[in-house]
Amino acid sequence: MHLKEQRDKEGVVCKRCHDTEHYWLQNKWSYQYKSCNSRTSLLSGTIMESSKLSFMTWYKTIFLLSTTKKGFSSKEIQRQLGLKRYEPVWAMVHKLRKAMGQRDDRYTLEGMIEMDEGYFTVEASQQAHNTQKAGRGSKTKSNVMVIAESTILEDIDTGKVERQCRYFKAKVLDDHKSEGTDATFEKAIDGEKTIVFTDKSTSYVNIADYVEIHMSEKSDAQTTKETLKWVHIAISNAKRNFVGTYHKIKKKYLQLYLNEFVYKLNRRYFGERIFDRLVIASITANGH
Structure with a gap:
């Protein structure tokens, strides 16, 4: 089998x-x-161990998650598979998203890297709900570091130079302090083998300590379209994906949704092989 x-x-x-x-x-x-x-x-x-859901339910879910670029909400998977209870489906899908993140965490980015931060809309915490200003359905913003590994390609005939993108990482940041940004960044890259492009945010003051070269530019329309092109495309696509798929996302689960988006993005050329890769991620993931 x-x-x-x-x-x-x-x-x-x-x-x-x-x-x-x-x-x-x-x-x-x-x-x-x-x-x-x-x-x-x-x-x-495997992450399927001790699950009350059948082996075939897991496999069908892996198939559904791996056959579309868009995400599948747990509610939609429950409907597609005709399952009565929502909670086990929700737990299963989040375990798969965690496995996706663990698999991508095995790899670091190198070469030319674009880095910026995006703000994702998430459901406000219970504490915010209890304040007078926060009404029903209150929302807040969560800060996410997005990194794109790019390479420069030159057209031999025209001499036109373009930056093409290979792999991505996206990590939720707890705050705006540079120490947290530095630690997250250091885990994502391959040490001194990188040249990083950022804007002039004060969050990036120590980035040069971890890379070969740190190049920063003032944030403007040109920077968004050229220097940091791929990270902004990824941020935009992720936001559009989330809004079109999920009713609401709690901040504590945002990383799991990002895991799924980035996992598929990094394997956008895999075709049918992504199913096998997700099965392997399910086998090798740590924790249940």
Whole structure:
């Protein structure tokens, strides 16, 4: 079966003795290790382990999430699959979004990088709801760092130079302090192998400590269209995607929605292979 094929590619290791030699027990849907004879079920160690939802429900959801550039709300997945209860579907979809984020966190960006921050509309906290000014359906803004890895391409015939984009990262920032921005940025890049372009925000004063070259320009229309073109396209597309798909997003879950958007964006040329990649992300994700 497909899940077993993907698990075998990733490798199966015994938690007890760390052995990799095993037999497959078809009637038990389990691996049995040669050295200690302990068994591990096919779903053990994956985000599907201990789920009350069926294996096929997970697989159908992975298929739905991987076949469209737009997101799928949990409510829509519940409707598509004909499931009675919303809560297990919501938990399943968020586990998949978390797995997407963990998979992308394995990779760092290098070369030429554009970086800027975008403000995403999210549902206000309960504390805000309880104030006099905050009415029903109150909203607030959440600050998100968006990074785009780009490369310069020159047309041999015309000599025209353009910057093309490869990979993205998007991380929710807790505040506007430069220390938080620095730490988030440092985790996202490959050390000294980067040249970063930003605007002149005071949040970026220490960025030069982590890269080979830091180039900053005053924020204006030209900067948006040229120097920081790809990050602004990503921010705009993400906002449009969220508004058209989700009724509301709580701030504490915003990163999960960004995970899904960026995961698909980074694999925009994968075609049908993105299904296999998401299955692998589900197998290798940490935590349940």
